[in-house]
Amino acid sequence: MIKIEAIVRPERIGAVVDAMDAAGCGGYNYVNVTGRGKQQGIEVFTGRGASTTRRMALPKVLITTVIEDSKKEAVIAAIVAAARSGDEGNIGDGKIFVSHVAEVVRVRTGERDGDAL
Amino acid sequence: MIKIEAIVRPERIGAVVDAMDAAGCGGYNYVNVTGRGKQQGIEVFTGRGASTTRRMALPKVLITTVIEDSKKEAVIAAIVAAARSGDEGNIGDGKIFVSHVAEVVRVRTGERDGDAL
Amino acid sequence: MIKIEAIVRPERIGAVVDAMDAAGCGGYNYVNVTGRGKQQGIEVFTGRGASTTRRMALPKVLITTVIEDSKKEAVIAAIVAAARSGDEGNIGDGKIFVSHVAEVVRVRTGERDGDAL
Amino acid sequence: MAEANIAWMLVASALVLLMTPGLAFFYGGLVREKNVISTLMYSFVSLGVVSVVWVLWGYSLAFSGGNEFIGTFNALGLKGISFESGPDGAVPEAMIVIFQMMFAIITPALITGAFAERFKFSTYLVFLVVWITIVYVPIAHWVWYTDGMEGGISGWIYGIGAADFAGGTVVHINAGIAAIVAAAMVGRRRSIDKGIEPHNVPFVLLGAGLLWFGWFGFNAGSGLAADGVAINAFLVTNTAAAVAGLVWVIAEYQQAGKMSGVGFATGAVAGLVAITPASGSVGVMGSIGVGLGAGIITYLAVRMRHLLKVDDALEVFAVHGMGGIWGALATGIFAVGGLGMIDGEFGLFWANLRATLATIAYSGVMTIIILKALDVIPGLGLRAVEREEDNGLDVSFHGERAYVSDGAD
């Protein structure tokens, strides 16, 4: 089994999870993170309005799903399609990381691995 | 060393960490996530009360602990026992993912791996 | 490629990400977690002031960065130096976990692996 | 006696002022996290802009002489306004300037619920100045201006005998109509198809609580005296709010088996809206009728609005527009002679109907014209661009994030 971790824009989360559903993900979880990549950050005020600062790290959402190896490319393609903003994509659209998972357990039943997904 | 990531119901977090302590976990960390698996979601109001929508993803807690390989089964058993709701377990009780960790460093001392746990 | 996950004190996050930048990290993301290791926790009031309890788990920040293998030691050294509190370090300063990442995809371009970092 | 009335009206004015922050939180809680400062600021900045407009020319144009349709420039900068009490305990005109100012402040703030989460903030500042001057001020003149003399001059709606005790037409119908028009012109929010949950329900209830509290100033202050009329207005205001709030949660319970905090708050505000024009002329039993009707009508109006494509984000039309229209007509239905205020109920009903229609027509048409103009003027424009909307108006227009945690945030 593999774990796919995708970091996407917060406003894309709805579209991304729908695409993942369609691509056959049995489950997922997501969390708000603060992240920084090539994106330039945003200007924010600090110190009661009289000065601004560049906040480099921006709000993103990290979605994690564990799937069977066979679904990997389908899920990646689904996420990429749904997470891209505009036609060309923009800096800050996100990254996807894939890693191996050794075992999965379903708490309810104690089932393991493939059966637990 | 292995990393155990367990997704459980928020109200179970106290019981689960106690069970992990008892099973010999030296440390852990947890974070609130929003997740969706086989559970059906809940009805919530949207748009000022006049219509409801089904919120598919629900609040869960993701607990992460890195342990020596030898403790794996004990810790999994402890989590499963503590996280299950009711006698039979219910949909939404959670999942456990196990993966490999290559190295561990303790910031305070710079110790590595087994010593750092 | 490898993934470095560092758990540090919240007040250190600024220093740590600066050090990571300097050590050549191309991106990172972080999230607030609640964690417990060897640190003793803190006293908090509970039940309307008349009694206190020891809250074992404390606020920490989990920073995650995916880098090329070659940068591993530089980044770890940078994090350790920036995250340590006081000269000697203190209990609760944090832990670093290193694991393998199989693949990376950049959402914007679809580039993979090294090119995507 | 004048001193007692002044004492009460100072407080009533302060209470109405507090309604604008109250509204800010009511609305602010209903939007998404990334737009809460923007939503709060739509209301707060009205405290800034309209206060200034009012003392410079707004009050003068609305309330200093003139003809049936508009006042004069005689009291620009409040020149010549008296601080002396009149006969029979009448409060000084300056007191009325203040009290009326608070109504002018909150009215455009009400509208903002319709175009929340997407209206461009700098354009909104211009909108405030223009809309107050050419929409609000004339309607206020029509409904409330009178020189008090036998055969003297008064606004034309006042002249036909319509009764709007505390601002059902001037404030609520006016704002409700402007709201639906604005929502249509500004267009739907991006990505609202899944339904947006309020980001902070406690703020909604905080706002509702402050509105309920402040509304006692709004209605019980509108007689400009601390007397039996004020007491009656206070009582019926509270009763209508209570009834309409209950109607909403009962309706929700019928429909979905739940009773939401947002629903109770919305219903209570709808009751407050509906009782506003009626609070000087209905009794406590009448106010139960007003509240029942307000609850049912606005609940259905919200449900029907959901069928439209118009994205009146916070249901301003349903609550203030429909609630206000119901209130104006209900005033005719439930008014009682007992308090020595109103006699002919049937005439009142028709007068109020005419007042309502006139307000709808004028507010609707003028708001369209204003927004069209603002849309085409270079450098203005009504709507945030896509990226600004996606990132949230807080960051885009205000350079702030509402909530920042330590560590990650």
Place this chain on the structure above:
Amino acid sequence: MAEANIAWMLVASALVLLMTPGLAFFYGGLVREKNVISTLMYSFVSLGVVSVVWVLWGYSLAFSGGNEFIGTFNALGLKGISFESGPDGAVPEAMIVIFQMMFAIITPALITGAFAERFKFSTYLVFLVVWITIVYVPIAHWVWYTDGMEGGISGWIYGIGAADFAGGTVVHINAGIAAIVAAAMVGRRRSIDKGIEPHNVPFVLLGAGLLWFGWFGFNAGSGLAADGVAINAFLVTNTAAAVAGLVWVIAEYQQAGKMSGVGFATGAVAGLVAITPASGSVGVMGSIGVGLGAGIITYLAVRMRHLLKVDDALEVFAVHGMGGIWGALATGIFAVGGLGMIDGEFGLFWANLRATLATIAYSGVMTIIILKALDVIPGLGLRAVEREEDNGLDVSFHGERAYVSDGAD
């Protein structure tokens, strides 16, 4: 003069109304995140239900004639209530209807702290109607009703010469006793063994601030006039709150080396509770005594309550019950003749003790009976089922989540 009193009483009534939202936030901040809307709504919906009950039959049963024990149905729907001021500046009866209504609204809301996080919301609505009618109304009649005539009729507690200026027995002891009884009957919350931290301390302080502010209406309004008695009530109210708040944080500092925000807020509320019955009859030095006693007694009461198995979640019994009992007795101890209100202090002490015991007995017994009945009536029942409680009452009963972030939440 009547106008001045009306001016003040309109405001005082609005201030007391605001206490209910204030209480909502005070309580709402103390519970867990998943139950905050539920806790807010217990208070807010009382604004809805009790307002209606009060104007329909509550006021009539409590204050329109009758015998020593209960009023009549003569003023159902407020029939015949006067809006005219009485002699010597007495405010119109309608003003008293309003002011008293606000007390009736907040009393059951106070109780809800005891069974927060687990009481079934739909049953609570029924409880409100029943409890106000058969517990609150009679006690209010006993303590406050008088026809004002020499040898005329008055409530029996009034008759024995007990002094409850602003509602120590009727509101606080009554609510405190009902609270502990209800907590015992509803049972302990699931999984409270590790101790529950308040989910939003700023809300607790916001609520405490609004309560402190509103309490000036509660106490200084209870003389129904803007006079020296009101000024004294205002002064002693503030002083007792200040002293009791300080006692709490000092006690915490002794015990744990910290001074908590929740502790200060709780202590201040305890001081406000205790001064309530006394605020018409003690001077400023006496109020320091009342505040000191209130701080110490309620602090110890909370500690002792922790030893019990009864899960009075937000310490309503300790703060309002014990604080109220202390206040009733302290009124006898610290009352001064100087303000021309009270003479015989010893007689007062005994009268207040009898009033306290009667309130405890009646409120306790009747609340048990009511809850037992609600528990067994099919379709009602007191408590959320396990799953509802685990998921949180907000989602289970209100279909809402209090806080929703953008992206994940």
Place this chain on the structure above:
Amino acid sequence: MAEANIAWMLVASALVLLMTPGLAFFYGGLVREKNVISTLMYSFVSLGVVSVVWVLWGYSLAFSGGNEFIGTFNALGLKGISFESGPDGAVPEAMIVIFQMMFAIITPALITGAFAERFKFSTYLVFLVVWITIVYVPIAHWVWYTDGMEGGISGWIYGIGAADFAGGTVVHINAGIAAIVAAAMVGRRRSIDKGIEPHNVPFVLLGAGLLWFGWFGFNAGSGLAADGVAINAFLVTNTAAAVAGLVWVIAEYQQAGKMSGVGFATGAVAGLVAITPASGSVGVMGSIGVGLGAGIITYLAVRMRHLLKVDDALEVFAVHGMGGIWGALATGIFAVGGLGMIDGEFGLFWANLRATLATIAYSGVMTIIILKALDVIPGLGLRAVEREEDNGLDVSFHGERAYVSDGAD
């Protein structure tokens, strides 16, 4: 008439009281999450401590007889204070005790913005007692005390003809100077170099809303009567706040293309500060001038303060110090004779300048002395130790965390 004035002053006092919770939220929203309870408590506990100091000895020392420089101990514990109204509707002295108390409560709370996020809470309690007694009380005596008799005794600043209607010197300049001095002595916060974002902007706006609301009591109550002077004060207060708030957001827009919520709130408060001494003597056009000046001056003052090494965390000096100084001088510039209050404007300017300089000197020097003393007294000390500051003052001094989520938090 006295009753009407009492009615108003009871409310005005309650309004000013509410400003302290308002300030708490204004400040509390501006700090980091880990210090919000601490910041709230600096204000709330002043309600506790100063209320007690004031009734025990503060009022007596400030307002009961004495000489040009200080009062007496004659009214310790408010002994002999009258609850009877005076001639011509003058409110009872006890009413003034209360109203003045509210000013004494908020003044040290204002200072806390300077040393927020690092001042030791237990030392702060001692600071409150000492600072009120030896800094606030004398200045209040100088500026406001008069025995009212021809050739009688009054405070020396009152004697030279300075006009501080509602506390520009006593409250704002005093607090602003103490603030900058305290910030310098306590030292900079650890790790502020990246700029700290406010953790909760809605709280900042909530606080600003409550301050604006309460300030009507502060200024319009300062004439101690419900009359034309109060109406004027109300009007100019609102106008100055509106103008200065707008100046801030416009300035920000020029500079950064954004208009922040914190900026509007800060500007509005600056306008309220500046109009405070002037509100009894300027008209509405003058108040626009006062507001414009206040906005510009405080905006520049904040920018300049950023160049200093002094970490006046929440800009108390810039807003209250500079805003207050501008207000004192502007009173001389914009005062009008029309309201029958002030004649010689030039003399007034110089008198106010002297008053300002005296306040600066006395407040600055005495605050330094007090803080030095507190720093060296064993067991006290001004500042949290490193670990306490890093963990946040909420956990370190109050044993609480502001926000606790279910599950992880």
